[in-house]
Amino acid sequence: MPADAGCSERLPLADAWAWLDARRSPAVPEAAPLAEAAGRVLAADLLHPADRPDRDIALSDGYAVAAEATVGAGPYSPLVLPARPCRAGEALPDLADAVLGREAGEPLGGMLEVSAPVARGAGVARCGEAARRGDVALPAGTLLGPAHLALAASLGATHLTVWRRPAVALLVAGPKPPCHEALAAALAALVARDGGLPGAHPADADLVLMAGRSGWGTDDDAAPTLAAAGGALDHHGIAIAPGGSAGLGRLGAAPLVLLPGDPAAALVAYELLAGRLLRRLAHRPADWPALLRRVRLSRRVASPIGTTDFVPLVLSGELAAPLALPPADGLAGLVRADGFLVVPAGREGYAAGDEVAAVVTAPFTPRNAP
Amino acid sequence: MPADAGCSERLPLADAWAWLDARRSPAVPEAAPLAEAAGRVLAADLLHPADRPDRDIALSDGYAVAAEATVGAGPYSPLVLPARPCRAGEALPDLADAVLGREAGEPLGGMLEVSAPVARGAGVARCGEAARRGDVALPAGTLLGPAHLALAASLGATHLTVWRRPAVALLVAGPKPPCHEALAAALAALVARDGGLPGAHPADADLVLMAGRSGWGTDDDAAPTLAAAGGALDHHGIAIAPGGSAGLGRLGAAPLVLLPGDPAAALVAYELLAGRLLRRLAHRPADWPALLRRVRLSRRVASPIGTTDFVPLVLSGELAAPLALPPADGLAGLVRADGFLVVPAGREGYAAGDEVAAVVTAPFTPRNAP
Numbered sequence: 015m016p017a018d019a020g021c022s023e024r025l026p027l028a029d030a031w032a033w034l035d036a037r038r039s040p041a042v043p044e045a046a047p048l049a050e051a052a053g054r055v056l057a058a059d060l061l062h063p064a065d066r067p068d069r070d071i072a073l074s075d076g077y078a079v080a081a082e083a084t085v086g087a088g089p090y091s092p093l094v095l096p097a098r099p100c101r102a103g104e105a106l107p108d109l110a111d112a113v114l115g116r117e118a119g120e121p122l123g124g125m126l127e128v129s130a131p132v133a134r135g136a137g138v139a140r141c142g143e144a145a146r147r148g149d150v151a152l153p154a155g156t157l158l159g160p161a162h163l164a165l166a167a168s169l170g171a172t173h174l175t176v177w178r179r180p181a182v183a184l185l186v187a188g189p190k191p192p193c194h195e196a197l198a199a200a201l202a203a204l205v206a207r208d209g210g211l212p213g214a215h216p217a218d219a220d221l222v223l224m225a226g227r228s229g230w231g232t233d234d235d236a237a238p239t240l241a242a243a244g245g246a247l248d249h250h251g252i253a254i255a256p257g258g259s260a261g262l263g264r265l266g267a268a269p270l271v272l273l274p275g276d277p278a279a280a281l282v283a284y285e286l287l288a289g290r291l292l293r294r295l296a297h298r299p300a301d302w303p304a305l306l307r308r309v310r311l312s313r314r315v316a317s318p319i320g321t322t323d324f325v326p327l328v329l330s331g332e333l334a335a336p337l338a339l340p341p342a343d344g345l346a347g348l349v350r351a352d353g354f355l356v357v358p359a360g361r362e363g364y365a366a367g368d369e370v371a372a373v374v375t376a377p378f379t380p381r382n383a384p
Numbered sequence: 385m386p387a388d389a390g391c392s393e394r395l396p397l398a399d400a401w402a403w404l405d406a407r408r409s410p411a412v413p414e415a416a417p418l419a420e421a422a423g424r425v426l427a428a429d430l431l432h433p434a435d436r437p438d439r440d441i442a443l444s445d446g447y448a449v450a451a452e453a454t455v456g457a458g459p460y461s462p463l464v465l466p467a468r469p470c471r472a473g474e475a476l477p478d479l480a481d482a483v484l485g486r487e488a489g490e491p492l493g494g495m496l497e498v499s500a501p502v503a504r505g506a507g508v509a510r511c512g513e514a515a516r517r518g519d520v521a522l523p524a525g526t527l528l529g530p531a532h533l534a535l536a537a538s539l540g541a542t543h544l545t546v547w548r549r550p551a552v553a554l555l556v557a558g559p560k561p562p563c564h565e566a567l568a569a570a571l572a573a574l575v576a577r578d579g580g581l582p583g584a585h586p587a588d589a590d591l592v593l594m595a596g597r598s599g600w601g602t603d604d605d606a607a608p609t610l611a612a613a614g615g616a617l618d619h620h621g622i623a624i625a626p627g628g629s630a631g632l633g634r635l636g637a638a639p640l641v642l643l644p645g646d647p648a649a650a651l652v653a654y655e656l657l658a659g660r661l662l663r664r665l666a667h668r669p670a671d672w673p674a675l676l677r678r679v680r681l682s683r684r685v686a687s688p689i690g691t692t693d694f695v696p697l698v699l700s701g702e703l704a705a706p707l708a709l710p711p712a713d714g715l716a717g718l719v720r721a722d723g724f725l726v727v728p729a730g731r732e733g734y735a736a737g738d739e740v741a742a743v744v745t746a747p748f749t750p751r752n753a754p
Contacts, residue, residue, distance in 0.1 A: 048565065048569040052572075052576070066716075067713070103646070144710065144713045152719065156719075159573065160577075161718035163570045164566040164569065164570035166566075166569075167565040167569050167647075172565070196537035199530075199537050200537075202419060202422075277535075278534075307675065307677070340514065343514045345534050346436075348531035348534075349531045349532050374675060
């Protein structure tokens, strides 16, 4: 095959995303203990098992009274009434239906001087006010964080029904041993970040990542190797840079993303292609698990028309300095980056001073003074 | 002790942060295999073991030539020279010292027609150009992400010297069983997020989190329980809301953060106090592992002077809707939030339409169209 085969027919990234977004997610729910459910995606609505609160409760520390008994109280005609001290969140005692705050004074011998009428329900959360039994507490699709786990536990849940994590197989061919290790370590971390389980055998995988020998040179045998294993590429060559020798296909029943062997190009192709698919397979939002931030470019960025370019950025306040990815040493650029810019295929780049949307991957650490 | 003891002497959050920031990090390095090093913090500089590149290499696919032989070539006097095809990143063959790109044409019988002189070093990355042997490839203090692991592996590293993860003990007292579970699951997830190892025995812990019975009521026995175990509180009562009954102290040699038993208040006190200390103990940046974003409040936020208030926010584009945290049902608010606003002690709050800095904890998922 000539060295530049595919170059002229590289698939636009938008079409690659359409291909990725057409893959179907395995919809296999499983029960996860609460302690292992962080980062998982809820596969079924979690319902309130009872009214919330399940009885009338005090909204603050104070004194529970019967509202009816306060009728007629005034600054010139205070009433001395039985009042039970109560704590925020506690059920009201029998006959009480309102709560006066601590500022109402100190009771003496269980009796409190009240100098204004109190409305029934004042200072009280009524039974069922926050939620009714059967209401949805956490909807299916929730990406579970600490507060979700706390809420689930407070509702008595010990396990949650979550989507099974997609199993991801990694086949690295070609690059010399250190590069193989580099890809294995980095891709496993990215797979875990995006909700997948790395280390699967290709026969059991929900997604196969194949890396190395992806180009069009005489020793680039990724495509024939895949064909010999019973797989195929639907597309070979994506209009992205770096990472243009990536491909999309399948092995057995699993979708397959072919990544370049150069570690930096492989990580970029993961971010632009494979990560999107994995997040969808994991029932997560397809977009990058990162924030967009408006930044101003400190230097111009050149980008050929027809190719979507991945440009690492070093952020400093509102300024973003684009980094070059040297062809044989792109990792040195990637490790310095706080985020990246994606230059759409239709643009020739940006001028210095242009405002762009940066995908910020490193937490920004400004002074958060109290 | 009277129910409101401590209220008037609650420690300002700035002073609590000063106390937290004065705790010393355990400085115990350990070796982690690359595959387990994601999220760890490098404890020693990683050095380049050799010049990078370690020989002159081609910057792109093309043809390696001897620059000297091209002297005199011109459009009207092309020279036909020996040219060896080479790939990006490959070492130059002997005698070659420049690389012509593929656009230079197709060689015939190993000979290429050259119609312009080529400078020595053109298209070549010189040995040691990117880094010299002994240069720092990754500095101590780097929070290791996928690209760092790839770079380390490409330098031949199989293990990295990282700081030991702080061991965190969790002692939950007081709240009824579901609340206990709620705190255990949520706090373990937060501890893992901030680089700690949950589940330690208090005797082996680098940090103790004690939760529940933290207030000043008759059944609030956290302080005497801690004293009976040989610990002590340096401060009890922090001027934050919710979470004001939190405290700072020690148990054995480990610093201790006392958290309220109410799950929502406990999570807030973790975010405002314990998380900051844990990240420092883990040698991470002390600030929240989240982005700040300028947003506009859709409603006013009231906050008493003298208290630092934690206000959950629901974000929608540039607008942020503040959420109430009902005293007995704060988790319902926390689970809906995309981030939070910290109202400084010196402010009475904000008006609707005010621009504030939101700490964004949920990844924002805008349309990232290619």
